[in-house]
Amino acid sequence: MRLLFLAVLRPHTGNAVTAERVRVHLEAAGHVCILKDAFDFESPSEIANLITAEKCEAALALHLYRGGRLLQGLRVPFGIIFGGTDLNEDVNQGEKNKVMGEVLEEARFAVAFTESMKETAHVQWVDPVFTREVKAKVQRAAGVRQMGEMAQGDLHAAVKNCFAVVNSSVSEGMSAAILEAMDLEVPVLARNIPGNAAIVKHEVTGLLFSDPQEFVQLAKRLVSDPALEKEIVANGKEYVRVHHSWRVERDTYQRLLRKLEGSLEG
Known part of the structure; x- marks a missing residue:
């Protein structure tokens, strides 16, 4: 087709x-x-x-x-x-x-x-207005560096060299960055919003924070607790394998396309 x-x-x-x-x-x-x-x-x-x-x-x-x-x-x-x-x-x-x-x-x-x-x-x-707001805040934040768009291979290499990936979005559908970090075996700290909470279970596959103070608290805990880091990484990897399988996704889209083919034949 x-x-x-x-x-x-x-x-x-x-x-x-x-x-x-x-x-x-x-x-x-x-x-x-x-x-x-x-x-x-x-x-x-x-x-x-x-x-x-x-x-x-x-x-x-x-x-x-x-x-x-x-x-x-x-x-x-x-x-x-x-x-x-x-x-x-x-x-x-x-x-x-x-x-x-x-x-x-x-x-x-x-x-x-x-x-x-x-x-x-x-x-x-x-959303251009939101982008300008983010860039302005980054420029005022000490110790924060904004990176431009990167090819996927380069991004994955950079993520692997990081201690953790932080998702601070105020609005998400399904964060590919979180799932990629889990698959790359890097701990995730994410803002506790519905889209993130749908794929990050607190203290199981990652850590969820609601405000800056809680983020600092959880980040310090992750740094000082190797056992927690190891558990989160293992659980995150398994979550992606079970719930976001590349092969299952392929099979699903192929099955849905057969529905469109059926519509044509009907």
């Missing part, structure tokens, strides 16, 4: 990495996956023309608003993969919320990476 796959493909971002991983899964099953950057298109009519030109039989989008809105009204069946921003931020904006609900009504399936993301979607249906 020839499949159009829309995603935001800015280099070295979580969306781009996820999209490439999914593409590999689909092509391993024998499908032709045409991956395109959603930001290159303005309207569903452009996508309709692309589908005709590329002779695509079905479509897939990563991110319910950024990609999904471009698939509305298509003559081919399509599925959706939730991102993080769509469920955490876009859902709070009236017009975007409405559009996303309409997209879900047309989609043949929707993929959520965690139970909390799934629950959020059920409850709701069935």
Whole structure:
């Protein structure tokens, strides 16, 4: 089957990495996956023309608003993969919320990476400013250095040389950085928000903090307790193996694509 796959493909971002991983899964099953950057298109009519030109039989989008809105009204069946921003931020904006609900009504399936993301979607249906704020705070913080985007191999090498990975996000869907750290056997300290708490169990697969004071306390504890560090690392590695298996993920996407094939045959 020839499949159009829309995603935001800015280099070295979580969306781009996820999209490439999914593409590999689909092509391993024998499908032709045409991956395109959603930001290159303005309207569903452009996508309709692309589908005709590329002779695509079905479509897939990563991110319910950024990609999904471009698939509305298509003559081919399509599925959706939730991102993080769509469920955490876009859902709070009236017009975007409405559009996303309409997209879900047309989609043949929707993929959520965690139970909390799934629950959020059920409850709701069935960012340059923030970036500037973060950069300003980093510049004022002693001992903190901001790094630019890195290729995945370089990033993994840097993470392996770190004592721990900290996720201080105030909004997350599913943090690929946390899962990568667990898989690389590096301890994780993460802000206690729903997206992080969905994949980090406190004192089991990582440490969750609610404020700066608690972060300092937990960081000092991790540094001074090798047994805790060893346990967290082992449990985190096992969690990723069991719940975020690369092979299971591949099998799931291939099974979902068979649903789209079934729609074509029907």
